[in-house]
Amino acid sequence: MKIIRQINFYRRLFKLLKGSLRSLSQLPHTKDLQPYFEKYSASAGSAHQSTTLDIGCGTQPRNPFSATTTYGIDIRENLEKNIKYADLTVEKIPYPDAHFNYITAYDFLEHVPRIIYLPERRFPFIELMNEIHRTLKPNGIFLSHTPIYPFSPAFRDPTHVNIITEETFPMYFDDTTQAGKMYGFNGSFKILDQVLKGPHLISILQKTA
Numbered sequence: 001m002k003i004i005r006q007i008n009f010y011r012r013l014f015k016l017l018k019g020s021l022r023s024l025s026q027l028p029h030t031k032d033l034q035p036y037f038e039k040y041s042a043s044a045g046s047a048h049q050s051t052t053l054d055i056g057c058g059t060q061p062r063n064p065f066s067a068t069t070t071y072g073i074d075i076r077e078n079l080e081k082n083i084k085y086a087d088l089t090v091e092k093i094p095y096p097d098a099h100f101n102y103i104t105a106y107d108f109l110e111h112v113p114r115i116i117y118l119p120e121r122r123f124p125f126i127e128l129m130n131e132i133h134r135t136l137k138p139n140g141i142f143l144s145h146t147p148i149y150p151f152s153p154a155f156r157d158p159t160h161v162n163i164i165t166e167e168t169f170p171m172y173f174d175d176t177t178q179a180g181k182m183y184g185f186n187g188s189f190k191i192l193d194q195v196l197k198g199p200h201l202i203s204i205l206q207k208t209a
Contacts, residue, residue: 027166028195033202036193037064040141040204042101050101053135055093056108057083064143065102071095089113089124093131103132104143110160125162126183129173133187136207142189144169144203151199166194166201175208 030036042050042065050068054061057072061083072083073093086094089112113124132142147153149165172180175188189205196202 027201030195030197033064033195033197036195036202036204037066040192041065042067051099052102052104053093053095053100054104054106055088055132056105056111059083062104062106064104065141067102071100088128088131089116090118090122093135095135097134098137098140099135100140101137102141102143103136104145106145107147109144109146109164110154110157110162113161123183126180126185129180129185130187133189133207138207138209140207141192142205142207144205145200147199148196148201153199164201169194169203169205173205 038044048068050065051071052061052063052065052067052069053071053073054063055073057074059074059076059078059081061070061072061081063070070082072078072081073086073088074083075085075087077083077085084094086092109125109128112128116122116124136142144164146164147160149163154160154163169189170191171177173185173187173189175190178185178188188208190208191203192206193204194201
């Protein structure tokens, strides 16, 4: 009986993974993100002086959309490079409302917990998405670059606590379904593009009113 239960378990698991991979196969695949960056770049828009914020930037903020001025947030501050300290699991983005034309997050969101108790219950991922929406200018762009389920890079790092799927942004943070509102999300994004690059999901969202 134990062997039968194990066989049935792996059959169900295989069916689940097969369904996930079939869904992923419907997303565009690319080896080159530059056309997407150029499509939404500062030079393609009307902003002559543009700003971009890279959260979880490490030692050098990224600037894929070629904004005029770059800023960063990390747990290591470097004010000479416009990098401020903030722990975005529990703290707000330390900038005013409608400050940035672009915000980017490379291999960062998977490290942000979905739920914590301090001792009150909080939803850090939801709170961070609220902060991203707050600090973007109207029609501002948010770029997420994160490993995606069911690929192993999403799971193998022991600090990955927030597993993203191709449905996460369209279902919970878009301007139609907005399922994230039940957890306190008060913003709205239009999903401009979602594309796969290897095991990574690249999502490009635009702030809406």
